[in-house]
Amino acid sequence: MNTRVYLAKLIDVLLPVLAMLVALLVGILLLLLLGSDPVKAYSALIQGALGNVSGITQTLTKATPLLLVGLGICIAFRGGVINIGGEGQIVVGALAATAFAVSFSKLPGLILLPLTLLSAAAAGLVWGGIPGLLKARLGVNEILTTVMMNQIALRLMNFLLRGPLLDPEHVAAGTSIPQSAALPESIWLPRLVPRTLFHSGAILAVLLALAVYFLLWRTTIGYRIRAVGLNPHASRYAGIPVPKYVTLSLALSGMLCGLAGAVEVLGVHHRMLEGLSGGYGFSGIVAALFGKLHPLGAIPASALFGALLVGADKMQRAVQVPSALAIALQGLVVLFVVSSDLYVRRRTRRRVGEDGPEEAVEGAQFEEPPAGTGEGANVASADVASEGAGREEDK
Amino acid sequence: MIDELFTISTLIGILHSCVRLATPYLFAALGETFGQRSGVLNLGVDGIMLMGAFFAFYVVFEGHNLWVGVLVAVAVGVLMGMLKAFVSVTMQSLQGISGIGLYLFGLGLSSLLFKTLIGSVEGVSGFRQLAIPLLSDLPGIGHILFNHNILVYLAYLMVPVSWFVINRTTLGLKIRAVGHNPEAADTLGVSVNGVRYTTLMIGGALAAVAGASLSIGLQNVFQENMTNGLGFIAVALVYFGSWRTVGVLGGALLFSLVNALQLWAQALNIPIPSEVAVMMPYIMTIVVLAFTARQIQKPAALARSYERGE
Numbered sequence: 001m002n003t004r005v006y007l008a009k010l011i012d013v014l015l016p017v018l019a020m021l022v023a024l025l026v027g028i029l030l031l032l033l034l035g036s037d038p039v040k041a042y043s044a045l046i047q048g049a050l051g052n053v054s055g056i057t058q059t060l061t062k063a064t065p066l067l068l069v070g071l072g073i074c075i076a077f078r079g080g081v082i083n084i085g086g087e088g089q090i091v092v093g094a095l096a097a098t099a100f101a102v103s104f105s106k107l108p109g110l111i112l113l114p115l116t117l118l119s120a121a122a123a124g125l126v127w128g129g130i131p132g133l134l135k136a137r138l139g140v141n142e143i144l145t146t147v148m149m150n151q152i153a154l155r156l157m158n159f160l161l162r163g164p165l166l167d168p169e170h171v172a173a174g175t176s177i178p179q180s181a182a183l184p185e186s187i188w189l190p191r192l193v194p195r196t197l198f199h200s201g202a203i204l205a206v207l208l209a210l211a212v213y214f215l216l217w218r219t220t221i222g223y224r225i226r227a228v229g230l231n232p233h234a235s236r237y238a239g240i241p242v243p244k245y246v247t248l249s250l251a252l253s254g255m256l257c258g259l260a261g262a263v264e265v266l267g268v269h270h271r272m273l274e275g276l277s278g279g280y281g282f283s284g285i286v287a288a289l290f291g292k293l294h295p296l297g298a299i300p301a302s303a304l305f306g307a308l309l310v311g312a313d314k315m316q317r318a319v320q321v322p323s324a325l326a327i328a329l330q331g332l333v334v335l336f337v338v339s340s341d342l343y344v345r346r347r348t349r350r351r352v353g354e355d356g357p358e359e360a361v362e363g364a365q366f367e368e369p370p371a372g373t374g375e376g377a378n379v380a381s382a383d384v385a386s387e388g389a390g391r392e393e394d395k
Numbered sequence: 396m397i398d399e400l401f402t403i404s405t406l407i408g409i410l411h412s413c414v415r416l417a418t419p420y421l422f423a424a425l426g427e428t429f430g431q432r433s434g435v436l437n438l439g440v441d442g443i444m445l446m447g448a449f450f451a452f453y454v455v456f457e458g459h460n461l462w463v464g465v466l467v468a469v470a471v472g473v474l475m476g477m478l479k480a481f482v483s484v485t486m487q488s489l490q491g492i493s494g495i496g497l498y499l500f501g502l503g504l505s506s507l508l509f510k511t512l513i514g515s516v517e518g519v520s521g522f523r524q525l526a527i528p529l530l531s532d533l534p535g536i537g538h539i540l541f542n543h544n545i546l547v548y549l550a551y552l553m554v555p556v557s558w559f560v561i562n563r564t565t566l567g568l569k570i571r572a573v574g575h576n577p578e579a580a581d582t583l584g585v586s587v588n589g590v591r592y593t594t595l596m597i598g599g600a601l602a603a604v605a606g607a608s609l610s611i612g613l614q615n616v617f618q619e620n621m622t623n624g625l626g627f628i629a630v631a632l633v634y635f636g637s638w639r640t641v642g643v644l645g646g647a648l649l650f651s652l653v654n655a656l657q658l659w660a661q662a663l664n665i666p667i668p669s670e671v672a673v674m675m676p677y678i679m680t681i682v683v684l685a686f687t688a689r690q691i692q693k694p695a696a697l698a699r700s701y702e703r704g705e
Contacts, residue, residue: 030504034511082491084438134681140688143438143491144634147627148677155674285495324506324619331442331500335478338488338496345487 012344013297016290019336020304023329030328031321041321048314049307055314057198061268063306065090065260067205069284070291070298071212072128072256077293078216079249080229081135085146086257086281088153089124093258094265095160096123098272101183102165109186113266116187120262121255127153128254129247136243142250150281161274179273189267199267208256212295225249257281279327283309286330289337305330403535405659410539412655413648414547418613419444419605419622420647421550423629424636425557426601428643431633432561433594434574434696435483438494440602441626442501443475447603448610449505452617453512455519461611465546468607469600475501476599480592487700498626506619516618521611522546546604546612551644553601558640570594574694577701587701602626631680638693650676 024042031038049059069086076083083089097120104112131145161178170177189199216222227235228245236242264276287305291297312326423440430437447468454464475497482493522544531541561567572580573590581587605626610617628650636642653676660672 030507034507036511084491084495134685134688138685138688140681140684141634143436144631144684145681147624147631148681151624151628151677152674155671155677159671282495282499285492286499289492322507322510324503324510326503328500328503328507331496331498331503334496334499335482335488335493338493339482339486341488342486 008347012292015340015344016292016301016333016337019333019340020290022336023332026332027325027329030325036319036321040319041315041325044315044318044321045308045311047311048318049311053193054196055310057193057196058310059303059307060202061197061199061306062309063302064199064202064205064267065264065278065280066284066287066302066305067209067298068260068263069257069280070288070302071205071209071295072253072260073285073288074291074293074295074298075212075216075225075249075256076128076253077288078229079225079245079253080232081132081142081246081250081253083128083131083146083250083253083257084143084281084285085128085131085149085254086260086284087277087279088146088150088281089127089254089257090261090264090277090281091153091157092123092127093120093261094272094276095157095165095261096120096258097262097265098180098183099160099165101187101266102181105184109184112184113187116183116266117259117262120258120265122258124258124261125251125255127258129251132247132250132254135250136246146250157272157274161272165272167271177273180271182271183265185270187266188270189263197268199263201263201267204259204263206299208259209295209299212256216295221245221248257284260284283330286334289334405663407535407538409652409655409659411542412658413652414539415543415613416651416654417647418547418550418608419625420629420632420650421553421644422601422605422608423626424632424643424647425553425640426598426605427630427633428557428598428636428638428640429561429570429594429601430591430598431697432574432638432694433570433591434577434694434699434701435480435591435595436490436494436630436698437476437479437483437497437595437598438491438627438630439475439479439497439501440494440598440605440629441622441624442498442505443472443599443602444501444606444609444622444626445505445620446475446501446606447472448606448621449509449617450603451607452519452610453508455521455611456513456517461522464611465604465607468603472599472601472603472606473596474599475603476596477592479599480595483700484588484591484595487702490698490700502620509617509619513617516616518616519611521613521615544612546608549604550608554640554644561640566590566593571694573701574696577696577699581701581703587703591701602629605629628680631684634693635680635683637687646680649679 028038028042031041047055049055069090072086072089073083097116100119101112101116104115107115127149128146131140131142131149134140134145135142158178161180165180167179167181169181170179189201192198192200192202216226224235224240224245225248227238227240228242229249232242235245260280261276265272269276283305284302287301288298290304291299291301308326308329312323315321315325316323423444427437427440450471451464451468454467455461479493479497482488482496483490524542525545525548527541531537533541561570569580569585569590572583572585573587577587580590606622609621614621632643632646632650635646636644653673657673
């Protein structure tokens with residue numbers, strides 16, 4: 001790798017960090033405008049997230065679902081589709097895990113745990129697969145369908161937690177907190193640090209990050225997913241069944257989000273309750289983008305955003321600066337990161353040659369895709385392509 | 396018990412609610428139509444709505460006139476629209492994802508401002524019912540259509556206004572040209588970026604008014620995340636309505652009808668499994684999108700960034 005390419009890659013990695021810094025600067029301005037002391041607020045945030053064992057374990061606990069969702073987002077993006085349905089997929093995953101574990105609580109833990117995880121994965125797979133299938137077969141915009149599936153999942157949760165899944169003990173006691181019965185203790189994920197919430201789901205998430213990396217870059221399936229994401233036209237001519245891989249990438253994406261839901265249930269709450277998805281579906285997108293849509297990049301990125309979420313909660317308690325600041329900062333990070341893509345795209349084009357046609361750029365990426373370049377053009381063209389393909393088939 | 400839902404007075408009540416509840420959907424979805432017709436998908440509508448809802452509420456809460464609240468919301472919406480335009484048009488970023496950024500920014504900032512400046516859930520007296528003389532005296536129809544606050548009338552007025560602007564003005568021609576074939580429009584001297592900035596600012600203003608219609612028109616409170624994803628539905632309504640203003644109106648009424656039915660069923664204590672019922676509009680939207688995705692003419696350049704050749 002020559003120095004120029006190396007430098008360019010380094011800049012790619014540093015851009016998100018720069019985006020984070022700019023977002024934090026804007027945060028300082030906001031805090032000043034609102035009459036809060038930014039130094040106090042930020043030091044409370046950092047102190048809360050990383051200052052002691054409790055903070056660090058909470059950060060890692062929050063990072064776990066973020067990583068799982070982030071991995072799902074990576075697969076979808078690499079396959080040229082956008083998955084905004086993380087929230088809904090987390091919810092159905094958690095619901096399926098709860099329903100299964102509560103119904104078969106007599107089974108020994110060693111059998112019950114994998115089956116519980118599988119049912120959550122299956123539920124997420126279906127919830128992501130439906131928009132995938134609609135996109136692949138009928139050209140329905142997956143952004144809209146995943147948003148709709150979120151709303152449906154939330155309604156389904158409200159219904160189940162007030163009816164079929166409602167904790168019988170609560171019913172007996174006459175209280176009406178909408179939450180499920182506790183899961184059998186035999187399948188609670190072991191805590192990694194005693195007396196904290198930090199559980200072994202984190203190990204599962206990191207292993208899955210490695211697995212997703214392997215899938216995307218070391219298997220034919222992953223190669224095809226990325227090929228379809230980069231250039232559906234070329235993929236079709238190369239004999240890749242594009243609709244199949246569009247469906248698959250959204251379904252796999254949903255599956256990982258579903259697992260995130262199961263891990264939250266099995267590791268943290270030990271039952272299903274409202275608000276379990278906690279915005280992870282969106283924060284996971286932020287983490288994935290921050291990690292340059294690379295499964296291994298998502299690991300540090302999710303730790304960072306886990307820290308931001310935990311720190312913001314602590315900040316709210318310590319210095320009364322609302323934790324909503326963290327959400328606004330996440331939004332700014334996304335805006336800055338996606339804006340900085342322009343720079344990356346322009347550089348790629350320069351490297352390929354003066355006024356090189358778009359295909360040439362994509363062709364170049366086809367050989368050795370630099371992480372996270374040119375996503376913009378590619379996702380859009382996937383959209384156009386699948387619909388174009390549909391029209392041709394109609395005739 | 397189900398009979399209670401079908402007495403004349405209940406039916407009138409349901410239809411009245413339906414007309415009223417369509418207001419935020421209409422403002423937001425019509426605004427989104429402008430952006431999408433010019434080729435920009437703005438997924439951040441919900442965030443803009445929240446900002447508009449907060450600022451309108453805050454201004455009124457501080458004792459100012461309701462119209463000042465609406466104006467401030469419009470200004471905030473225009474700014475949010477400019478932010479989206481800068482990211483999507485000038486920086487040519489991926490439109491779906493930048494919309495999520497805008498949504499999170501609006502969601503976070505409106506909650507931050509609310510907690511810092513107001514703190515707890517308070518009420519204000521918003522726009523009052525404005526019965527239109529004579530027309531509101533008509534039996535049935537009068538109450539359903541002509542007994543609302545002024546923002547409701549404005550929302551319906553925006554339907555023909557938007558239609559006129561998009562289909563019968565020079566600006567509208569430019570919007571459609573830019574959304575269909577930006578290269579050709581550019582060759583003819585239309586500023587692609589200029590048009591897209593304009594439509595996103597119009598869309599931002601209307602989304603903010605949609606938010607204001609909740610916080611100082613329909614509900615008269617502000618709460619964190621009070622839109623509850625309504626802005627995302629508004630984006631879907633534009634697809635649902637095939638990018639036509641009349642279609643958007645139909646979609647908005649459909650969603651508000653289901654909402655109204657649910658509200659009334661709850662109020663009358665009718666045991667419809669309402670969680671299942673409230674899923675229906677979303678399922679229906681997916682089904683409609685699935686059936687129409689191939690046939691409808693969407694703006695050819697939708698969600699595609701435009702970069703001028705050298």
